[in-house]
Amino acid sequence: MMPNRCSAAGLALSVSVALAVVSGSAMSDGPVAPNDIKVENLEIANSVSGASGDAAEGRKVFANRKQGNCLACHANSEMSEQLFHGEVGPTLDGAGSRWTEGQLRTIVVNAKAVFTENTVMPGFYSLDVGADVRESLIGKTILTAQQVEDVVAYLTTLK
Amino acid sequence: MHRVFEKTNVALTSLLLVAIVGTANAGGPVDEKLIIDGELEMITRTAAPEGHPLDEVISGWHYRTPETRALEADSFQNPGMLGVELGEEYWNKVEGTEGKSCASCHNDAASSMVGVGASYPKWHAPTSRPINVELQINQCRVNNMGAEEYAFDKSGQKPLTAYIKHQSYGKPVKLDLEEGDMKAWWEKGKELYYKRTGQLNLSCASCHEKNNGKYIRADHLSQGNVNGFPTYRLKQAGLISTHNRFRGCIRDTRAEFPKAFSDELMALELYVTWRGTGLSVETPGVRQ
Numbered sequence: 001m002m003p004n005r006c007s008a009a010g011l012a013l014s015v016s017v018a019l020a021v022v023s024g025s026a027m028s029d030g031p032v033a034p035n036d037i038k039v040e041n042l043e044i045a046n047s048v049s050g051a052s053g054d055a056a057e058g059r060k061v062f063a064n065r066k067q068g069n070c071l072a073c074h075a076n077s078e079m080s081e082q083l084f085h086g087e088v089g090p091t092l093d094g095a096g097s098r099w100t101e102g103q104l105r106t107i108v109v110n111a112k113a114v115f116t117e118n119t120v121m122p123g124f125y126s127l128d129v130g131a132d133v134r135e136s137l138i139g140k141t142i143l144t145a146q147q148v149e150d151v152v153a154y155l156t157t158l159k
Numbered sequence: 160m161h162r163v164f165e166k167t168n169v170a171l172t173s174l175l176l177v178a179i180v181g182t183a184n185a186g187g188p189v190d191e192k193l194i195i196d197g198e199l200e201m202i203t204r205t206a207a208p209e210g211h212p213l214d215e216v217i218s219g220w221h222y223r224t225p226e227t228r229a230l231e232a233d234s235f236q237n238p239g240m241l242g243v244e245l246g247e248e249y250w251n252k253v254e255g256t257e258g259k260s261c262a263s264c265h266n267d268a269a270s271s272m273v274g275v276g277a278s279y280p281k282w283h284a285p286t287s288r289p290i291n292v293e294l295q296i297n298q299c300r301v302n303n304m305g306a307e308e309y310a311f312d313k314s315g316q317k318p319l320t321a322y323i324k325h326q327s328y329g330k331p332v333k334l335d336l337e338e339g340d341m342k343a344w345w346e347k348g349k350e351l352y353y354k355r356t357g358q359l360n361l362s363c364a365s366c367h368e369k370n371n372g373k374y375i376r377a378d379h380l381s382q383g384n385v386n387g388f389p390t391y392r393l394k395q396a397g398l399i400s401t402h403n404r405f406r407g408c409i410r411d412t413r414a415e416f417p418k419a420f421s422d423e424l425m426a427l428e429l430y431v432t433w434r435g436t437g438l439s440v441e442t443p444g445v446r447q
Contacts, residue, residue: 072375073375084376085376086374122361130360130362131354131414132356134415
């Protein structure tokens with residue numbers, strides 16, 4: 001329910017403009033806009049980029065401080081070569097067994113849709129963000145749709 | 160529906176945490192005392208004031224490495240003391256059209272300024288807002304010395320503020336919320352403390368209330384108290400002001416940050432200082 005909550009009319013407008021551009025070329029493929037993503041039973045069933053994810057690429061995005069920076073908050077034994085694993089969130093060892101691929105996608109896209117409004121985990125492909133967003137980042141997501149898919153592909157390998 | 164799910168997850172998580180204790184960092188504040196030069200015992204842990212969300216108020220000193228803690232415990236080694244000494248020079252420096260220095264009116268800071276650093280921000284009736292030590296210095300410069308205001312973090316502002324606060328070394332922080340509209344500003348500060356900002360969508364509370372004692376990547380999160388400010392930061396090799404620290408933390412959420420001494424940051428300083436009620440003034444604190 002929450003990811004679809006698109007209160008600002010301006011936002012709705014810009015999303016439909018973006019969609020019009022996308023659908024102008026090819027309706028099937030291409031990324032889904034953040035406000036257009038459907039969550040059902042905590043799952044996002046389909047790829048948000050329209051393509052499949054690359055786990056090796058996702059592993060890099062996960063560790064990169066300017067991208068996922070997931071290690072800021074999560075320990076992950078599979079990445080023991082990296083120094084400094086955070087403790088703000090749970091360890092992700094075994095995350096790929098605890099959650100389905102569709103649920104992992106929802107967690108990365110917008111963690112609030114799986115946990116609560118109060119979760120401190122940022123939404124990595126969501127425009128439901130905090131106040132006073134830095135001007136150069138307004139309307140932008142932390143990760144691209146393809147980076148989300150890459151990270152999800154990597155998470156599913158954490159058995 | 161979300162709630163139920165969260166519970167399951169929490170249960171799973173705690174099971175896992177038990178299983179991997181080996182890889183987890185040793186979290187939480189260290190159980191040690193801060194005694195400066197083996198003489199002056201600082202209050203670094205104390206019961207929280209009424210209405211505080213946490214049970215215990217803890218100084219950021221407890222969350223630092225043994226090396227950083229040792230630097231603060233020895234006033235000869237504390238690199239921030241150089242800033243305090245520089246502040247003394249500014250205290251005695253004659254500036255402005257009136258031919259006066261701070262000392263011309265206040266004489267010896269070691270007696271006239273005791274307790275000042277432990278009680279600011281204070282209500283300032285002439286401007287009808289709370290002011291901090293930096294703004295009080297500017298008031299004196301303009302009204303009593305005929306000198307120009309210091310710009311934020313420029314010239315003598317940080318050293319002189321550190322010098323004045325250092326005269327309260329060891330004294331417990333205690334604000335007077337009864338004066339003027341202090342309570343309304345406290346409320347505004349509280350609202351800002353819990354306001355989630357930026358693309359990362361985090362509030363001060365996300366890090367310093369919910370998660371203090373835990374590591375966020377290589378940083379050990381403290382309660383974010385200001386009793387050591389201006390504080391010496393090893394990373395930046397210099398004194399760092401309270402508003403500079405606030406702006407840095409807000410920027411890290413990928414948000415635009417308010418101007419120094421704006422209503423927002425003054426309200427936040429008032430509220431955050433209150434959250435550290437009872438802690439000794441540690442200025443100059445030493446942090447990583």
